[in-house]
Amino acid sequence: MAKLMDIARVVRGKNAGALQLTLDVMFDDEDTYRRVRDSGVLSPRTIAPLYGVTDNEVAIIPFDVAKAIKITVPRRVRSGSPGDTDVYGAQQHVPLMQIDLPE
Amino acid sequence: MPPIRLMATTGILGYGFTEEAFNAGVAMKPDLIACDAGSTDPGPHYLGSGTAFVSRAAVKRDLGLMVAAGAAHGIPVMIGTAGGSGSDVHVDWVLDILREICAENDLAPKIAVIRTEQSKDRLHEKLAAGKIAPLGPIGELTGADIDDAVRVVAMMGPEAYQEALADGADVVIAGRGTDAALFAALPLMRGADPGLSWHLAKIIECGAQVVEPREGQDCVIGTIYDDHFTVEPGHPDRRCTVTRVSAHTLYENPEPFRLKEPDGTLVTDRCDFEQIEERVVKVSGSRYEPSDTYTVKLEGARQVGFRTVFIAGIRDPILIAGIDDFVRSCRERIQRDVAALGIAPGDFTLSVHLYGKNAVMGELEPQADAPVHELGLLLDVLGRTEDISRAVLAKSRYAFLHTDFPGRMCISGNLAIPFSPSDMHVGPVYEFNIWHVMACDDPMECVRMEWIEPEEARTWRN
Numbered sequence: 188m189a190k191l192m193d194i195a196r197v198v199r200g201k202n203a204g205a206l207q208l209t210l211d212v213m214f215d216d217e218d219t220y221r222r223v224r225d226s227g228v229l230s231p232r233t234i235a236p237l238y239g240v241t242d243n244e245v246a247i248i249p250f251d252v253a254k255a256i257k258i259t260v261p262r263r264v265r266s267g268s269p270g271d272t273d274v275y276g277a278q279q280h281v282p283l284m285q286i287d288l289p290e
Numbered sequence: 291m292p293p294i295r296l297m298a299t300t301g302i303l304g305y306g307f308t309e310e311a312f313n314a315g316v317a318m319k320p321d322l323i324a325c326d327a328g329s330t331d332p333g334p335h336y337l338g339s340g341t342a343f344v345s346r347a348a349v350k351r352d353l354g355l356m357v358a359a360g361a362a363h364g365i366p367v368m369i370g371t372a373g374g375s376g377s378d379v380h381v382d383w384v385l386d387i388l389r390e391i392c393a394e395n396d397l398a399p400k401i402a403v404i405r406t407e408q409s410k411d412r413l414h415e416k417l418a419a420g421k422i423a424p425l426g427p428i429g430e431l432t433g434a435d436i437d438d439a440v441r442v443v444a445m446m447g448p449e450a451y452q453e454a455l456a457d458g459a460d461v462v463i464a465g466r467g468t469d470a471a472l473f474a475a476l477p478l479m480r481g482a483d484p485g486l487s488w489h490l491a492k493i494i495e496c497g498a499q500v501v502e503p504r505e506g507q508d509c510v511i512g513t514i515y516d517d518h519f520t521v522e523p524g525h526p527d528r529r530c531t532v533t534r535v536s537a538h539t540l541y542e543n544p545e546p547f548r549l550k551e552p553d554g555t556l557v558t559d560r561c562d563f564e565q566i567e568e569r570v571v572k573v574s575g576s577r578y579e580p581s582d583t584y585t586v587k588l589e590g591a592r593q594v595g596f597r598t599v600f601i602a603g604i605r606d607p608i609l610i611a612g613i614d615d616f617v618r619s620c621r622e623r624i625q626r627d628v629a630a631l632g633i634a635p636g637d638f639t640l641s642v643h644l645y646g647k648n649a650v651m652g653e654l655e656p657q658a659d660a661p662v663h664e665l666g667l668l669l670d671v672l673g674r675t676e677d678i679s680r681a682v683l684a685k686s687r688y689a690f691l692h693t694d695f696p697g698r699m700c701i702s703g704n705l706a707i708p709f710s711p712s713d714m715h716v717g718p719v720y721e722f723n724i725w726h727v728m729a730c731d732d733p734m735e736c737v738r739m740e741w742i743e744p745e746e747a748r749t750w751r752n
Contacts, residue, residue, distance in 0.1 A: 202542065204544075207544050209544055252539075278650050
């Protein structure tokens with residue numbers, strides 16, 4: 188079983204404004220991209236617990252042209268507000284890297 | 291339509307660019323040299339405090355080169371979201387730097403100043419008229435939010451830039467605007483396709499994000515034609531690639547295909563990206579859907595207290611093994627110790643960050659119990675007043691340094707404190723409390739324009 192970090196080229200996170208976190212998973216080749224996109228592994232049910240949100244707060248949008256899958260979740264704490272640990276949201280991608288993918 | 295060429299010098303004014311890339315870009319005879327200076331990524335402090343997240347020296351260097359080239363070749367220079375947050379005090383800061391540059395180089399440009407800080411009276415009127423709505427997961431705006439905010443800016447569209455260019459501005463220093471509006475303004479006013487204009491603007495506004503190899507910031511040149519646009523780096527040894535350009539369409543957007551602007555939405559789902567030369571990417575198929583209502587985003591920040599922080603290392607293995615219980619007993623002790631000073635629990639918050647354990651992801655950290663031999667301790671106190679903040683931090687430091695724990699051998703101290711003084715006083719702390727959209731009857735209603743005319747026609751276009 189491969190982890191997402193073993194087969195993706197980019198796994199990144201960043202603020203999409205102060206209220207949302209957006210995570211991009213990008214692939215080098217079309218086959219790998221399609222395999223992950225169509226596997227259903229990147230689903231709200233998988234992602235929501237990793238980010239402490241509910242299923243319906245998770246938006247998952249494949250972007251074929253860029254061989255990328257975008258995931259957007261609300262931030263639990265607004266960027267830079269008391270209790271935030273990552274103002275830019277640049278290190279919140281790690282739980283995604285660990286997701287196991289079916290062969 | 292003759293091609294229109296735009297040069298974005300860098301992602302943020304003050305982040306820098308190479309002179310090699312800049313000079314090569316200028317040699318391509320752009321119709322505009324511009325840079326958006328803004329970002330909310332560094333957090334609410336900069337809007338709240340009215341300061342910049344880049345240095346004055348860095349802004350002067352970047353702006354100085356841009357203005358000198360603009361003057362030498364008769365190319366307008368535009369700066370959007372001046373000072374990083376684009377409030378009036380930020381605009382004045384950049385204007386002051388511009389004046390210094392002009393004085394030192396004997397330049398006399400015609401300057402358009404565009405301000406987008408909003409008065410509280412006007413915001414109250416708009417709120418009462420039902421014209422303000424949340425932008426994303428935040429509550430409805432209240433009158434108290436407006437009153438609490440230190441300053442509020444509106445993120446304008448391209449119209450004021452267009453007015454400035456139409457009226458002959460040599461240099462434009464603008465308040466908060468959308469990153470893309472700065473670059474879409476000129477092609478739109480010359481009749482270029484709106485989808486292509488907005489998409490090109492969105493791609494180049496972050497500077498060298500679309501360039502390989504990625505070695506810091508640099509200049510990017512976009513050229514718009516009738517049915518497509520091209521993107522290329524200024525630097526002769528770097529390249530724009532389909533991967534980078536298409537990936538940038540996703541960057542910092544909650545959605546990849548749809549980018550909301552004040553008067554419509556850029557839609558990129560049917561775009562085609564093509565590597566037409568080793569260094570050049572061609573893009574076509576971008577669309578723009580006009581909206582019925584003109585809306586601007588509002589950003590506001592309010593002060594929430596005063597911060598004091600403290601950093602130390604923990605190396606003792608017995609302490610690390612029982613760290614959660616230790617933090618709990620320290621918290622109890624701190625509560626008691628500060629109560630003795632008359633400080634109530636509601637007067638402060640104490641955050642304990644354990645680097646090496648879960649400081650980055652907090653409760654969501656999947657590997658919080660992985661073995662470590664060293665922990666970084668960050669204590670972060672937010673107090674209602676500066677005095678409370680300092681007092682709570684001092685008591686906290688003492689508690690963490692000297693509180694007992696089961697099996698303790700290091701009875702002379704629990705922490706390695708790396709410097710003296712150990713407590714760092716950060717000062718006032720802000721949070722974003724306004725993150726909403728406001729409907730406008732007219733695109734210019736959230737904008738104030740001023741002109742600074744040269745005293746005599748001198749060097750700008752000689």
